[in-house]
Amino acid sequence: MLHASVRALKYFGALGICATIAVCTLYVTRSAAQSENKVHSQAQSEVSPIYGITIPAGYRDWRLISVNHLAGGGVKQVRAQLGNDIAIKALREGKLPFPDGSIIAALHWNEASSDENDKVLASGFPGAGLQSFVAGPAVNVQFMVKDSKKYAATGGWGFADFTNGKPGDEALHKTCFPCHVPAKNRDYVFTHYAPTP
Amino acid sequence: MLHASVRALKYFGALGICATIAVCTLYVTRSAAQSENKVHSQAQSEVSPIYGITIPAGYRDWRLISVNHLAGGGVKQVRAQLGNDIAIKALREGKLPFPDGSIIAALHWNEASSDENDKVLASGFPGAGLQSFVAGPAVNVQFMVKDSKKYAATGGWGFADFTNGKPGDEALHKTCFPCHVPAKNRDYVFTHYAPTP
Numbered sequence: 001m002l003h004a005s006v007r008a009l010k011y012f013g014a015l016g017i018c019a020t021i022a023v024c025t026l027y028v029t030r031s032a033a034q035s036e037n038k039v040h041s042q043a044q045s046e047v048s049p050i051y052g053i054t055i056p057a058g059y060r061d062w063r064l065i066s067v068n069h070l071a072g073g074g075v076k077q078v079r080a081q082l083g084n085d086i087a088i089k090a091l092r093e094g095k096l097p098f099p100d101g102s103i104i105a106a107l108h109w110n111e112a113s114s115d116e117n118d119k120v121l122a123s124g125f126p127g128a129g130l131q132s133f134v135a136g137p138a139v140n141v142q143f144m145v146k147d148s149k150k151y152a153a154t155g156g157w158g159f160a161d162f163t164n165g166k167p168g169d170e171a172l173h174k175t176c177f178p179c180h181v182p183a184k185n186r187d188y189v190f191t192h193y194a195p196t197p
Numbered sequence: 198m199l200h201a202s203v204r205a206l207k208y209f210g211a212l213g214i215c216a217t218i219a220v221c222t223l224y225v226t227r228s229a230a231q232s233e234n235k236v237h238s239q240a241q242s243e244v245s246p247i248y249g250i251t252i253p254a255g256y257r258d259w260r261l262i263s264v265n266h267l268a269g270g271g272v273k274q275v276r277a278q279l280g281n282d283i284a285i286k287a288l289r290e291g292k293l294p295f296p297d298g299s300i301i302a303a304l305h306w307n308e309a310s311s312d313e314n315d316k317v318l319a320s321g322f323p324g325a326g327l328q329s330f331v332a333g334p335a336v337n338v339q340f341m342v343k344d345s346k347k348y349a350a351t352g353g354w355g356f357a358d359f360t361n362g363k364p365g366d367e368a369l370h371k372t373c374f375p376c377h378v379p380a381k382n383r384d385y386v387f388t389h390y391a392p393t394p
Contacts, residue, residue, distance in 0.1 A: 197337055
């Protein structure tokens, strides 16, 4: 079960929100995705099922929305959410729904302890037991792409989950939208924009 | 002591590395900072002591280096490190020392639990006990500014720590460099560039 949980966590959405069980029936328009798959037939393996999304070029350069970490069941991850320009503007202005073209990326890493950091912490704060947990190996990256027409059946959002550049399967992608439904009043986005220190 | 630790954590460097005790004698060139304070006399309260650093405009737009979280002694923080263009280029190319003009920002937030996320986690992974910890209120932001001449006495780096836009005091800023010394072989920077998922 632990192993299952670890595997399952690859499937989490922007804030660990895509579950491995679909709790509602999911209606999706397949035609758009299917035609896109034909267009991108040479790179079909790099297109997310159902939604036909490829990894957006340069997403690692996008601006920071927030960070979080996940713990429990033997799973420990540190995470960052980035947004493209359209998404960042909407978040900063508190504008809902997100405009078409918004993309949110969720980057997940297994957390790693840092002996180097912990030694310095122990020196500076003797007895406090402070520990630093940093980003270790990458786990996966997920995207939410806003296109209110193309993805009308899923709240205007398309979803994609990639591990080592390869998309997860259709069963996985069917779980994304149902789990985002609880955030419907924030246009299905769980992540809040972190305040600027 | 707990309270002291919490307060002290405002003082941590890019990876929680500035301690509140200075473990070595610190030699710093004060003249540059003092003259800069005169130039910026109207905004003197927003200039870091010793190093004369102001909050860089637009730092919240910089690209992501990595994320981490800190735990222990009643302290729980989620953290992000961002870099300006010069710093990001150097990190991606693995180039050391960092070129002059590099700036690294460390953003620290108190972590907050998220009932909303946890409910979805419990639904998707019953019994796993998964919990999500997100960025809550901002704690502080810190900067390392590379200027090999101006800051020659401190490894070529100037340091700054701001809380609510106000810099910490001189005693605080004296602690920054000594704690970065263990990372001398990485040009005093603890943070590693997180792999792109």
